[in-house]
Amino acid sequence: MDQAADKPDQILPRIRWIRPYLNPALRRIAEFILKNPEMAKSSAIKDLAIACEVSESTITRFVKTVQVPSFQQLKIKIAEELSQKSDGDKAGGERQLVYEDITPEDGTSAILDKISGRYVETVRDTQRGISVHEIDRAVEAIQKCELIAFFALGSSIIAVENALMRFMRVGKQCQFFRDFSVRQISTATLNERSLAIGISNSGRTTTTVESLQQAQQRGATTICITSFADSPITAYADIKLFTPTVTAASGSAAYHESMVSKIAQIHVIDVLYSCFAVKNYDKSIDALERTDVYSTGTRI
Known part of the structure; x- marks a missing residue:
């Protein structure tokens, strides 16, 4: 897909967003990675190809489709995002949220920024x-x-x-x-x-x-x-x-x-x-x- 560069900068949201527009083979890879990111970040290209029931060349084509330089870079990006999410989960604990990512510590200004940011992000992602x-x-x-x-x-x-x-x-x-x-x-x-x-x-x-x-x-x-x-x-x-x-x-x-x-x-x-x-x-x-x-x- 030649529009992949216009998708979100983070790789997992990008994969999630372009998934509906992929052909069946590439979509299987996208769905596997989204469901099993921990496994995907440490898999060899051969193992990922077997898990997705595609050829290694199809994995390479998928990497190009999401506009990542190499399969290794794809794994690195997935690992980085999982690490960031893990750090965020630890900081936020297991608390219930009243709306999106609003926490009890957020003041009026922070709430305004968060909700406004989510709306802007949603419109931008829809456009892209x-x-x-x-x-x-x-x-x-x-x-x-x-x-x-x-x-x-x-x-x-x-x-x-x-x-x-x-x-x-x-x-x-x-x-x-x-x-x-x-x-x-x-x-x-x-x-x-x-x-x-x-x-x-x-x-x-x-x-x-x-x-x-x-x-x-x-x-x-x-x-x-x-x-x-x-x-x-x-x-x-x-x-x-x-x-x-x-x-x-x-x-x-x-x-x-x-x-x-x-x-x-x-x-x-x-x-x-x-x-x-x-x-x-x-x-x-x-x-x-x-x-x-x-x-x-x-x-x-």
Whole structure:
């Protein structure tokens, strides 16, 4: 991948981010390293190749893909990051966190810096990692469809609400039902002129996955916005848009419904909306002006 240089500087986040875009052989290597970093940092190239069921030349190609000079340098980088994480874990202890990597010792200024930094990092990682080609395909699907049906649960609904406001204001017909039963029934009304968009950070939300599956069976074009390339929702998505998988710098918050991941989802929605609106500039401006009048309650 020629965009690897634009990914995060640390090697493990970089591998995690480019993983969805790798071919099957390279993806196996990425997944093995992410699951077994301790083993990877001390393995010989031959042993790693056997563990990943690939050739040694494929390991070499993977090293070049993540833009590391050599296999030895790859192991060194992994070892350094594991050491840094270990030091951080020792310093932080086993305490529960209230939000992302916020600790009881953090003052207002530190909390502001940490949360702001996480948001900036998430937006930057989304920009670096998302496929422009897939965005173009998604915008083309939005262009062609007569109806956009959204499916999401929990805090992912925040991204849906943003999408409804954006696309309805520029004249696209949209639908979203909060009620589970109505949501499932609504898939029966979709057809080849419909576009179904499922939003799930984990990609494993049962109702969202099933809705996208049923929409695809009805002939609708399907898009998923998720963080995990190996999640069930990707099996039913014609177009896949991936957001960053890392939700915290260290530790695990007691409140697992991270809002940082929602920033990435909203970011993707805003990019799709903006690309569509620019492609249909005159109609979009006219629709925005009309809906602005209606939203203020003023009659012409």
